[in-house]
Every structure is written in C-alpha cells, then in structure tokens.
Amino acid sequence: MKCPFCGAEDTAVADTRLNDEADVVRRRRKCNACDKRFTTYERAEIQLPQVVKKNGLRTEFSRAKLRASLELALRKRPVSIESVDAAVADIEERLLSAGEREVTTQQLGELVMRELKKLDKVAYIRFASVYRNFEDVDAFSRAIREVSPAAKKK
Template sequence: MKCPFCGTTDTTVVDTRINDEGDVVRRRRRCTRCDKRFTTYERADVQLPLVVKKNGARVPFARDKLRASLELSLRKRPVTVEAIDGAIDGIEERLLASGEREILSQQLGELVMAELKKLDKVAYIRFASVYRNFEDVDAFSRVIKEVSPSGRRKADPA
C-alpha cells in the first residue's frame, strides 16, 4: 500500500479489524519511511451486470426498481418484507454467480417470475400478465392453469 504522506510503498499493518456486518476490513498501517500512520478499508468489489433493455439501452441494475416491481405485484398479499428481501437477495446472488457483465431484461423478468411463483401465486399471475403482455384470455388462462395445484381445471359437476 502506498503511503499517502511520502509516497513510498513500504508500509506495515499495525492493526486489523472487521466491522460488525463482516463485510469491511479496517487496517491501520504505518509507513516504514516517514513513520506516519493511516487507515485503509477493504471491501469486496462485486458488480451486478448491466440490464440490456428491449430497445438496446444498457442501464445499471437497480435494487430499488426490482423491489418496487415485486411490491406492486405483491400489493395486499400476505407476504412478509423479509420474504421480499430474500427474493431480491436470491435474484442478486444469481446475477452475481452468473459472472455475466450484462443481462437481458427478459432474463431478469424470468428470474423475478421464478421468485414470485415461490412467494405467491396471485402475485406471480399479476406480474406475468403485465410482463408477458397477454394478447387474449387463453394466454392468461394457460398461466393460471400452470400455477393451479393440479395443473388443470376441475370438471363441472353438471
């Protein structure tokens, strides 16, 4: 590490501490040339991929936009904030694990749908109806059948 006072690269670590969350390491260093002390911080440098929109625009992944989308689909549904946070964390982990620098918005939408399907079937259908832009009732009906327990409609008792 380069000394900010004299510019030499010969420094030693005097003390190391990890913050309470465990994601930042604080190091006190001493320059062997000028004997001055300074602090450095280390944290993991992870980047979520850029989202490639349908029009080709590339935008940074935005956790708050993802949360807003999930919360809109889950409005008035019995799903806890913790469950929503878990779904968002799961999506981010999958994005990070992919190692990709870019992801198509359609792929991100599929990840969201997979999480919603686990959280709440009604929210899944709400999101799918907007995301997949259903053209007719039959397309909507197919998604409902997909999430119904038996995968098909019950027979009429007539």
C-alpha cells in the same frame, strides 16, 4: 492510507472488525503525523451485469429497481420483508454466478417470475400479466392454471 485531516500517508491500523453480516471490514486508523483517528470501511466490489433493454439501450443493474418490481407485485400480500430481501439476493446471486457481462430484461423478468412463483402465486400472476402482456382472457387463464393446485391434481 492517506490521513483525511493532514494528508500524511503514514497511518496505522489500530483496530479491525467485521460487521454482523461479515461483508464489511471496519478499520480504526491513527495518523502517525497528526495523531488523529479516523475510520475506514472495506467492502467487496461486485460487478453485476449491464441490463440490455428491449430497445437495445444498456443500463446499470439496479438493485433498487429490482426490489421495487418485487414489492409492486407483492403489494398488500402476506410476504415478509426478509423474503423479499432473500429473493433479491437470490436473483443477484444467479446473475453473478452466470458470469455474463450483460443480461436482457427478458432474462431478468424470468428470474423475477421464478422468485415470485415461490413467494406468492397472486403476485406471480400480477407480474406475469404485465410482463407477458396478456392479450386475452385465455392467456390469463393459462397462467392461473399453471400455478393453481387444483389444476395440477387433474
């Protein structure tokens, strides 16, 4: 590794540690030329699929956009931040395990709805009403019956 102070390539690792989540390696290095110390961080580079929008445009997957969508649907609902983090991680894991290079917004929306259905039924209905673009009250009622415990008993 090149020294950021003098540019020499002769450096030595003085200490290596993992962060608490064990997904980042922190290395303290010492330059053998100028004796200065510096820190480097290593993280696995994960390639999430491109998102194909309805109009055909392709864009980078954005964890922030995914999280914002979930948070919008869950606004003022009793769901913990940890649960939202877990849902985002689960969606990312599903995308990675699928091994596809592209994912449509429709597929992504279905994954979001699956997670919201587990987290909070009201948030699920909020998201579904926009995502599925309900045209009438009947479509809305069907979605409510889908998650309503009373409807499942009948």
